[in-house]
Amino acid sequence: MATGDGSDMKHEHGEDSRRTHNKCSHCDKVFRFKSKLNQHMRTHTGERPYQCGECGKRFIQLYHLKDHMRTHTGEKPYRCEECNRQFGALGNLKVHMRTHTGEKPYRCQECSKQFIDLSNLKRHMRTHTGEKPHKCEHCNIEFSQSNDLKTHMRTHTGETPYRCEGCSKPFATLSHLKRHMRTHTGEKPYKCEECSKQFSNLRDLERHIRTHTGEKPYMCGVCSKLFSDQGNLKRHIRIHSGETPYRCEECNRQFNALTNLKTHMRTHTGEKPYRCEECSKQFSQLGNLKAHMMTHTG
Incomplete structure (x- = not known):
């Protein structure tokens, strides 16, 4: 009996000794072997x-x-x-x-979403914490994921590694190339559930949906006018700023919107793409055609 008790005490003493000798002094983690502790210490020392x-x-x-x-x-x-x-x-x-x-063994404690690996969970957690550890050295814009920073860097370097096999047009991202490819294939995978109209990219569908909902999420900071599309807001802002970035190469007249420049160019080319179905008279602008149609309807 005594021998058994002594053996147990010796075993417990050995366990305590191992815990003391193979314990990390930084984080108190305990290792079975000294070699494992030495490897672990490198995570603290950076070696x-x-x-x-x-x-x-x-x-x-x-x-x-x-x-x-x-x-x-x-x-x-x-x-x-x-x-x-x-x-x-x-x-x-x-x-x-x-x-x-x-x-999916890794679960987010905030929203319970599950992931197949720890790195995906860590990236996801940034959507909750707002952490953006990846910063552009050129303009200081911050990103939550390193891939987003790599893509952004191409706006500075001009790198366009993705090229369309149909027309050789280059693109900075694979997603932009995929969207462009639909202009060749005619594929329109995004359908409006209200009117069944189809679109080649998701952004166009989202814009279109607002014609049904009436949503106008973009507000002018100067006059508070609301817009359903960010592009329309940007064009509107130029009314306040006076910016006219589009210049006619024929007469140097400048415009605040590309569509206005295109319409103006017809005064030089003579193009009249809008035809009256009643009398075949042609017009350079859609507004002029509509005004002309009133002469037929009375």
Whole structure:
């Protein structure tokens, strides 16, 4: 009996000793092995002893470096048994498998939305906190996600990595290219539930919906006039500012809206695209055609 008690006491003493010796002095986390504690301490000290010979990037742990090296070699030893997609790191395969199982182990404590990996949850949390850790060095605009900053940077660099195969027009973002492609395919995937009119992009549908709801969310800061479309508000603002950014190359006359310049250009070209269905008389402006139609209707 005594021997058993002594053994238990010795075991408990050993457990207490391990907890004391393998405990992080910064965050009180306890590790089973001293080597694991040493690795963990690098998260506090910032030490990254493992360096990539290709690009110089440094890592806290050796297996992180090994995973990274596959981005240079192209090696992808981990294969998904469901769809045969291959990955360079085991962790990426594990996350991918959740797209098949539907598992979403990371839950937002604010709204209960669930995510398949921790990084997606962290990005989502910024919608609640308002945190925008990614700042543009050129204009100081801040972004919640690094991808949004990368896209924004193209407004400064002029980079347009996406090109239309139909007309070679370049674009700064893939989403802009996809919207443009619909001008070639004629695809209109966005339908108004009120009148069934279809649109090639979501923004046009949202603008159109306001013709049914009467919503005018954009207000002029000078005269408080309301507009259903931000573009219309911008054009209206020029009435107050006097800005006339559109210039006629024929006579140098300037206009505050592109549509006004296009209409004016017909005085030079002689184009009259509006035809009266009653007498075939043609007009350069729609307003003039409407006024003319009154002569027929009385």
